[in-house]
Amino acid sequence: VQLVQSGTEVKKPGASVKVSCKASGYTFTAYYLHWVRQAPGQGLEWVGCINPNSGGTEYAQKFQGRVTMTRDTSMSTAYMELSRLKSDDTAVYYCARDGEAPWGQGTLVSVSS
Amino acid sequence: DIQMTQSPSSLSASVGDRVTITCRASQNIRIYLNWYQQKPGKAPNLLIFAASSLQSGVSSRFSGSGSGTDFTLTISSLQREDFATYYCQQSYSNLWTFGQGTKVEIK
Numbered sequence: 001v002q003l004v005q006s007g008t009e010v011k012k013p014g015a016s017v018k019v020s021c022k023a024s025g026y027t028f029t030a031y032y033l034h035w036v037r038q039a040p041g042q043g044l045e046w047v048g049c050i051n052p053n054s055g056g057t058e059y060a061q062k063f064q065g066r067v068t069m070t071r072d073t074s075m076s077t078a079y080m081e082l083s084r085l086k087s088d089d090t091a092v093y094y095c096a097r098d099g100e101a102p103w104g105q106g107t108l109v110s111v112s113s
Numbered sequence: 114d115i116q117m118t119q120s121p122s123s124l125s126a127s128v129g130d131r132v133t134i135t136c137r138a139s140q141n142i143r144i145y146l147n148w149y150q151q152k153p154g155k156a157p158n159l160l161i162f163a164a165s166s167l168q169s170g171v172s173s174r175f176s177g178s179g180s181g182t183d184f185t186l187t188i189s190s191l192q193r194e195d196f197a198t199y200y201c202q203q204s205y206s207n208l209w210t211f212g213q214g215t216k217v218e219i220k
Contacts, residue, residue: 034209044149044157044200046209058207061114094156098204100168103156 001025003095003104010110016083019107021095028076029053032098035069035080037091038106047093050078085111115139115203119212125220132188134215136201141181145205148177148186151214152197160199161186191217 006020021033035047048059050069057069068081078095090111095104116139126132136146144164149157159168161177164184174189188195196219201212 032207036209036211043214044202044211046211049207049209060208100159100162102158106156 001097001101003097003102005093005095005104005107008108008110010112011085013086013111013113015085015111016081017085017109018079018081019093019095019109021078021080021104023076023078023097026097026101028071029073031101033071033078034096034098036094036096036103038094039088039091042091045091047080047082052078082109085109087111087113114208115142115206115210117201117203117210117212119201119215121215122213123216123218125218126191127220128191128193130191130220132191132195132217134186134199134201136179136184136186136212138182138184138203138205142203142205144180145203146177146179146184147202147204148175149200149202150195150197151200157200188217193219 002024004022009017011017029052032049034049037045037047050057052071059067066083071078092106092108094106118137120135146164148161150160151157160171160175165177176187178185196217198214198216200214
């Protein structure tokens, strides 16, 4: 089982970012995928999750209206798009599968003018 | 949302010490509790799932216990490579929540 994420992103305030998470080693549609972020020196914060089978999503309230999670089952890849970026969105974003599986390696999103 | 309260936030210990970290949930989460270890610059690594099940490849000096609202992670004999930050996480709800973390430092 492996989750491989896209690379570092540098964005300006107000922009959007889309991070990908490519899954391998298991049936992509069988397990929910979650996104968790970690600001510099801070703890872990859940952003939301997607059911890759149905496409259904659940988001943390603080991100409602700014986050969109999608998936491409043909590519076994999940995506997280965060819009209207602010400086305090600067963080490492991880994807993680339900169940006992390693997390993605993380994607640094840096937001700065 | 389910709140997870972890304590202590940090501790200093010596190699060979027995270390205990606790986590309390704001409601009954049965055994849907996981423990992670995180080292600087790395993704969290699963140690314990379902409150007390040891993840494959993880040293048996790590153990977990508890159910309902109160949980414990124990390191039986602290090794140098165990100095890291530890997080509890509930998976009872799809809306995951994490404890604030416990940083284990060298005394």
